[in-house]
Amino acid sequence: MNRDNDKGKVLISRSIALGVMQLFLLFMIVFRLYYLQVYQADKYKTLADENRISTRLLVPSRGIIYDRHGVILAGNQQNFQAMMIPEQTHSIDNTLNLFKKIMPLSADEEKRIRKDIRHNRSFVPIKIKDNLSWEQATQILLNSPDLPGVIIDEGLSRYYPYGDIMAHVIGYVAAVSDKDEKDDPLLDMPGFKIGKSGIEKLYEKELRGKAGNVKLEVNAFGRIMKEIELIEGTAGNRVDLSLDVRLQKKAYELLGEESGAVVMMKVDTGEILAFASAPSFDPNMFSNGLSIENWKKLNQDEKKPLLNKAVAGLYSPGSTFKMVVGLAALEGGALNTNKYSSCYGKMMLGNHTFHCWKRDGHGTLNIVQALQHSCDIFFYETAQKIGIAKIASMARKFGLGSKTNVGIENEKDGIIPDAEWKKKRFGESWQLGETIISGIGQGYILTTPIQLAVMVSRIANGGYAVVPTFQKADDSDKTKFKNLGISLHNLDLVKRGMYEVVNVAGGTALGASFNFNGQQMAGKTGSAQVKRISMRERQTGVIKQEDLPWKFRDHALFVAFAPYDNPRYGVAVLVEHGRSGSKVAAPIAGQMLLEALKLDTTDEPVD
């Protein structure tokens, strides 16, 4: 009985101990609850919102690019894609079969669609076909009673109405690649495109706009339950270019099948009116995704349609360089109107003979006549007199030998050589012979067509260092540019020479002259040797350019401005392997300037 008493006592004391233990554990739970719901509440509230709120970016519409008169050069066009929401269709097979009756689907496309359906939840819209036209989209919509679950999604895609003639300026947009800087969450959007070249790239920041976003509440399966917040994005800014689409068209028309470049600008503002590099390509191909065959075709073409020859093509300026040499000498006092030289077709330096392009020689001429006839001997002698340093310095003043930084990618510097440059480049000292051939723009000198346009504009505007730009200018005050400090008298002499090239009997580009309401052009021919003329050819007779294979023919160049007495437009024309500056390049420049002058009188918005 005593033991039974103990048994009862043990039960009571152990029960109390057990009860206390259990109550204690329940209290512990309260502390844990406090820890999670009060102490860590903020952290979990954030996590809860991350769970349920899905933020989606709204792609802003890309800014429109206009020419100087408000013509759209790059716009957005609506494009449609057909999507299917699997859970809203009764039978995926039936719907796809009916769809195929309206619009054929390739086996690959169907395979992809079925794969997408398998890999997504049934409420996720699956793309059936994209890049549909409005007609195709309406056809699908008309049949929508038979196509349950098929919806049409609208989007914007970039469109270049002028295609190839604008490709080298406007550039194109394409999918973001790994190399692109990811400074905007938009760039991570699938299908988002950014400017990859030209103006599209240069003005990417302005054109892109700001993404809006929509905050959606989604459930655990990703189904959208409701819209919480919508922040509209900002469309990209419009960009107004200095280009005139009519001149641009004209430039390509004139270049025709040739390979070459035309750059035309306003001499007072640097506004580029036409910027052509031929042949070109269709930028719409790029924005819709380029096929491998097309890519190969573009890359293997010997006329290099993808190379922007206006900024990235390097050519000897040839005789178009003679104004620079002349000005260097005039400014240096080595030359004036009364200094005459005699040309007998060749000159000797040591045991080396330098030839004039005219075998019989030009006789006696001054700077104006030397320019008019493009006499080589005159400029050999002039160069020899003043030396390479002064020539190089004058060339640089006119923008040669360094990038214009107009904003088109892959622009090249070109070369304006001097003794220092040669030392650095080859480790050799400068030779007098090299100065002499530099006098006619040959030798090491390399320039781009846009540099030549800048050069002729600076000559035409009276020595103001205009800088080329694609931006439409608000005024035409050239004095905001630096004055190069060249005497107007000397500039006038050079301009006079250029005038005579075109308009006075004996000039090298007489055929290109025009007179539009008394407005005339002044210019200078040039041809750049691609293949050296050998001694043997000199003796046996130089092979005619026409008989050479295309790629060995000389490049034809022409720089010009108009009107002569009150210059407004400057132009540089290059035709690769065009043989003759006067016969091939000068007429193009003439037509361009004439067109610009004609349009001047009707300078009103078109289209």
Place this chain on the structure above:
Amino acid sequence: MYKAYETSFKGQRLNWGDKLWNISFSYVFLIVLLGVIGITILYSAANGSWYPWASKQLIRFLIGFALMMALAFVDLRWFLRYAYWFYFLVLILLIAVEIGGHIGMGAQRWINLGFMKLQPSELMKIALVLALARYFNSTTLQSIESIKGIIVPTAMVIIPVFLIIIQPDLGTAIMLLLTAGAMFFTVGVQLWKFALLFCSGAAALPLAWHFLHNYQKNRVLTFLDPERDPLGAGYHIIQSKIALGSGGIFGKGFLNGTQSHLNFLPEKHTDFIFTMLSEEFGMIGGVLVIILNLLIISYSYFFALRSASYFGKLMAVGITSSYFLYVIINISMVLGMLPVVGVPLPLISYGGTVIMSVMAGFGIILAVNVNRFINIGKDQG
């Protein structure tokens, strides 16, 4: 009044009126309150609908309530008399579902009663308590403290636990084991024996690990590191903590729990109902439920200690411990303090058998209180 009540025990017979008068209605009130909270949360879990859970739960609760009240009127000696019979009957049912499962009916753990599915393993929680209470009532402290004396009760525990483990239902098996452990502790089994068991258990852990099913291993590993597999096995725990933590002090409001309504919270109507409650009603709601349970448990201990009979005391402690284990395991689990083992929160989680077994347990505790002056001898039975 109590004197009079006690006197009526002299004849060891109580009339219905006495019994009804002595049912603790504050205890019943607490139970009903929890039940109502449960139905409310289930209404919210179905996005504000009685269908499919709340209405069914209400019916079950009412049936459970009737069962509880009926059991409250049962004479304590009746439980003693039928304790072993009941235990063996449930054991046979357990074997039956086991064999049924093997014959090819699939892994069935239950017998369909029409309005609910009866799980023998759930009944075993009551049956084992009754059987152990009867066994220890008839033995001596000397026997309890000897090795020989605990062989039989240990066997009474091990056999059903084994049957339930192979079902497999690890959660219920562990609960049975812990309930029995609490009773062994209460009757006075020496602490060193528990220590010994604990140490040998720890030593056998690697072996036990080997026998665990893959999904069970995953649950344990995931518990130790929920980030191990955030979208797979760790998903439950992570989402539960997010839902709960984001509820804050005051909660998001009735029917406004975002994580639960958007289905981020899995099993929101069963195992994770406490999370949903805490998301919508915040820490205040959670603590309220804990306090209600705390009161129920305290009351139960009070009734146990007040009972004159050893059998009544031990039975009440056993049933209370079983109930406590439900609560503590479920809440610890959803708070990320224990692996996810599939233990519901009694009275609140959706599920028929649990309501029945828990309400039956409360009925027995009420009966213990009603019969508190009945003295049961060691040799009775």
